[in-house]
Amino acid sequence: MKKTAFMAVLLGVLALAAPAQAARVEVQWWHAMSGVLGDRLNELVEKFNASQDKYTVVAVAKGNYDEVTNGVIAAYRAKRPPEMVQIAERGYMTMLLSGAIVPVQDLLDQKGYKIDWPDFIKPVASFWSYKGRMSAMPFNSSTPIFWYNKEHFRKAGFDKPADTWQELEAQLYAIKAKGVSECGTVLPGDFYWSLLENYSAINNQPYGTLANGFGGLGTEFVYNKTKVVSQVARLKKWLDDGVLQIAGQGLSPEQLFTSGRCSTFVNSTASHGNIERNAKIEWSATFLPHENDINPPLNSTIGGGAIWVMKGHTPERYDAVAAFLDFVAQPETQVWWHGVTGYVPATSKAYALARERGYYKEHPTREIAVLQLSRGTPNDNSRGFRFGNFVQTMLAQRSEVEAVFTGQKQPQQAMDDAVKRGNEILRQFEKLNAGKDAEAGREPK
Amino acid sequence: MNASSPIASAPIWPESPAVQVAQPSGLARSQHPSPGATVAEHSPVTPRPIRARTPKRGQPDREPGLKRANFGREAGLPTLLLLPQLLILVCFFFIPSLRALMQSVLLSDPFGSNVQFVWFDNFKALFASGEYRQSIVTTIWFTVTQNVITLAVAVVLAFASDRVVRGRSVYRTLILLPYAIAPAIAGILWAFLFNPVVGPLAHMLHALGISWDPNRNPNDALWLVIMAASWKHICYDYIFLAVGLLAVPASLMEAAAVDGAGPIRRFFLIALPMLGPTVFFLAVMNFIYGFFETFAIIDAVTHGGPAGATNILVYKVYVDGFINLDLGSSAAQSVLLMTFALICTLLQFRYFDHKVNYGV
Numbered sequence: 021m022k023k024t025a026f027m028a029v030l031l032g033v034l035a036l037a038a039p040a041q042a043a044r045v046e047v048q049w050w051h052a053m054s055g056v057l058g059d060r061l062n063e064l065v066e067k068f069n070a071s072q073d074k075y076t077v078v079a080v081a082k083g084n085y086d087e088v089t090n091g092v093i094a095a096y097r098a099k100r101p102p103e104m105v106q107i108a109e110r111g112y113m114t115m116l117l118s119g120a121i122v123p124v125q126d127l128l129d130q131k132g133y134k135i136d137w138p139d140f141i142k143p144v145a146s147f148w149s150y151k152g153r154m155s156a157m158p159f160n161s162s163t164p165i166f167w168y169n170k171e172h173f174r175k176a177g178f179d180k181p182a183d184t185w186q187e188l189e190a191q192l193y194a195i196k197a198k199g200v201s202e203c204g205t206v207l208p209g210d211f212y213w214s215l216l217e218n219y220s221a222i223n224n225q226p227y228g229t230l231a232n233g234f235g236g237l238g239t240e241f242v243y244n245k246t247k248v249v250s251q252v253a254r255l256k257k258w259l260d261d262g263v264l265q266i267a268g269q270g271l272s273p274e275q276l277f278t279s280g281r282c283s284t285f286v287n288s289t290a291s292h293g294n295i296e297r298n299a300k301i302e303w304s305a306t307f308l309p310h311e312n313d314i315n316p317p318l319n320s321t322i323g324g325g326a327i328w329v330m331k332g333h334t335p336e337r338y339d340a341v342a343a344f345l346d347f348v349a350q351p352e353t354q355v356w357w358h359g360v361t362g363y364v365p366a367t368s369k370a371y372a373l374a375r376e377r378g379y380y381k382e383h384p385t386r387e388i389a390v391l392q393l394s395r396g397t398p399n400d401n402s403r404g405f406r407f408g409n410f411v412q413t414m415l416a417q418r419s420e421v422e423a424v425f426t427g428q429k430q431p432q433q434a435m436d437d438a439v440k441r442g443n444e445i446l447r448q449f450e451k452l453n454a455g456k457d458a459e460a461g462r463e464p465k
Numbered sequence: 466m467n468a469s470s471p472i473a474s475a476p477i478w479p480e481s482p483a484v485q486v487a488q489p490s491g492l493a494r495s496q497h498p499s500p501g502a503t504v505a506e507h508s509p510v511t512p513r514p515i516r517a518r519t520p521k522r523g524q525p526d527r528e529p530g531l532k533r534a535n536f537g538r539e540a541g542l543p544t545l546l547l548l549p550q551l552l553i554l555v556c557f558f559f560i561p562s563l564r565a566l567m568q569s570v571l572l573s574d575p576f577g578s579n580v581q582f583v584w585f586d587n588f589k590a591l592f593a594s595g596e597y598r599q600s601i602v603t604t605i606w607f608t609v610t611q612n613v614i615t616l617a618v619a620v621v622l623a624f625a626s627d628r629v630v631r632g633r634s635v636y637r638t639l640i641l642l643p644y645a646i647a648p649a650i651a652g653i654l655w656a657f658l659f660n661p662v663v664g665p666l667a668h669m670l671h672a673l674g675i676s677w678d679p680n681r682n683p684n685d686a687l688w689l690v691i692m693a694a695s696w697k698h699i700c701y702d703y704i705f706l707a708v709g710l711l712a713v714p715a716s717l718m719e720a721a722a723v724d725g726a727g728p729i730r731r732f733f734l735i736a737l738p739m740l741g742p743t744v745f746f747l748a749v750m751n752f753i754y755g756f757f758e759t760f761a762i763i764d765a766v767t768h769g770g771p772a773g774a775t776n777i778l779v780y781k782v783y784v785d786g787f788i789n790l791d792l793g794s795s796a797a798q799s800v801l802l803m804t805f806a807l808i809c810t811l812l813q814f815r816y817f818d819h820k821v822n823y824g825v
Contacts, residue, residue: 086788089575093575093790096576096577097576114574117574118576119576119578265662266681268680269653269656269660269765269767269768270653270655270656270659270660270663270766271657271662281662409790411788412785412788418770419770422771425772426681426772428683448572448791451572451581452572452581453574
């Protein structure tokens with residue numbers, strides 16, 4: 021609270037100090053991209069600014085997703101929010117019901133832009149839309165894929181990683197037994213996303229009631245009654261047998277893979293940039309494995325962020341925001357962003373364009389995420405996750421899974437406890453937002 | 466504040482402990498070298514001071530006025546001088562505390578568009594929560610251990626630096642270096658050194674047959690953050706102790722030496738008792754440090770894990786407030802944390818303060 025108040029004062033001062041632009045309408049976009057991704061984002065903004073002479077978008081890096089969220093909350097409370105902000109997928113419900121946002125589809129309709137909304141790839145569109153209308157502009161969408169060290173697999177006598185967890189397990193144990201590598205795979209930092217949530221979607225397991233929360237705020241977690249429990253048990257077994265390693269603080273899991281220490285690695289398709297640059301190994305990637313009794317596997321779900329439009333600005337500024345969002349949604353922009361970052365193209369047109377240009381012939385692994393996301397017909401288990409306070413429930417779950425890893429709890433006990441804690445958090449969100457659904461779709465002023 | 470200038474200008478507490486220690490002993494040397502309990506017999510020049518025994522202006526003779534501020538009749542100037550400090554306190558302590566207090570009885574969404582008054586639900590939820598109770602135990606264990614280690618090592622280093630003749634300033638600078646390193650960087654450094662996969666020190670532990678893995682062993686993780694936090698704070702304690710040692714009258718030490726006490730005996734029987742006020746002050750400061758300022762180290766070394774093993778109260782306040790955006794619970798936790806800290810500090814004053822000899 022102290023920090024929030026302080027930030028608010030600071031932001032207020034900074035905002036007052038900013039010089040007013042005379043000719044062009046200037047709008048701010050706070051984002052969480054750093055490193056290579058941050059550079060690409062700045063390029064994107066420069067492209068937009070150069071493409072016309074009425075508006076200027078100023079991209080401001082505000083730290084990681086949590087810091088951006090805190091920044092925008094403080095700014096909003098101080099009545100000085102930026103026009104646009106990039107928020108991670110887990111913050112969807114918080115933003116949607118905040119009463120602080122303008123749904124992008126409403127804004128773009130109102131400003132007369134014709135966006136081909138049905139063209140957005142299904143898991144992307146359904147994740148970011150509410151009652152069939154897009155709430156935020158999909159920007160950096162990713163999904164986890166399975167990276168592997170080709171040389172390790174070849175030495176152990178395998179062409180490529182198997183499609184199912186059961187066969188993959190045999191492969192990883194063989195790799196270790198044959199002394200090809202000490203570490204079959206490394207635990208990703210966001211394992212709850214890739215190895216539990218996406219695992220659930222791909223293997224057609226329910227994560228929560230009411231269509232994983234799409235059916236209303238009364239949703240409850242149920243993953244303690246699904247294959248997620250045996251998945252946690254599997255990870256624990258791999259850890260005990262030394263097939264799975266935890267990188268721990270002071271080291272990123274990615275480093276263990278790119279250095280050639282660990283043979284495989286589950287991580288976002290957005291790490292293409294980093295892996296291409298850092299890997300000194302012969303690597304490739306493929307689809308995430310599925311259970312052998314689940315056929316066909318379903319689509320995976322997205323992660324990443326979207327651009328939200330904040331309430332409380334002048335119509336001229338919303339003109340600028342609409343023009344920029346329209347620019348972001350253009351297939352050309354999407355293809356470029358997809359190519360330079362590894363994030364998936366958000367629309368089918370952009371994907372077709374990338375294909376047409378032969379992009380995937382040169383970069384076959386870049387197509388995996390798109391194919392995996394659009395595999396099969398999404399159902400209630402695979403459409404995505406719509407839980408309030410989703411960061412909080414995830415951290416509670418992560419802590420319980422860690423209790424399995426440390427040997428303090430059995431997988432079933434830990435998942436029961438995680439679900440119990442998670443449901444308490446969901447009830448708090450429900451209580452807070454009771455009867456709030458109507459507010460989410462209000463028009464911009 | 467004219468006749469009794471040393472008394473009036475004595476610090477209220479605890480901003481300038483160095484003065485607290487140095488001033489009375491300086492005085493002691495020039496005007497009334499006074500006996501510590503053990504020292505009295507050894508001291509060659511011991512005219513027993515009359516002043517310390519005669520109660521002056523109603524002060525109890527046990528504490529010759531060094532801890533009490535006295536504004537006398539004219540309150541104007543002192544008040545004026547105190548005003549800036551009070552203003553800072555109001556802006557950065559009282560107002561935020563009040564707001565935290567208000568927030569702690571509310572359920573609110575982070576953007577503040579929906580606020581419900583929920584009485585003490587946030588507090589009730591905390592006391593019912595196993596994680597919160599675990600966090601309290603972890604915090605106590607963490608803070609006490611950190612305090613003891615920090616003080617013990619700092620005392621040894623200060624004692625040693627008193628005995629170093631050549632390169633004393635180099636030695637001191639080296640000890641002070643960790644204080645200049647940002648806590649987050651220090652944390653990353655420790656996390657890396659003790660990383661079970663690549664850390665050189667972790668490899669050493671493994672070579673010694675110790676199965677070190679802070680990612681999977683809660684105790685290892687807790688020890689790691691305790692060590693990192695202590696390492697970061699030893700220099701702080703060291704400065705005060707080193708200065709405190711300088712203020713120990715050389716005459717007493719020499720006298721003890723003449724009487725045949727070795728350096729270690731001299732240290733424990735003379736120097737350490739005379740450092741009493743400093744050690745007490747440092748114990749309180751270490752405690753506050755452990756309670757409130759170790760957040761960055763925890764964040765960098767363990768993120769409070771594994772399974773909440775290093776999730777101390779202040780880190781939990783941060784995570785619940787700034788990551789989980791659960792403002793009500795976070796505010797309730799900071800109110801409780803503040804209360805704990807207050808109670809503990811008061812207890813320390815109540816039970817240890819009497820045992821500390823401020824007179825010289």
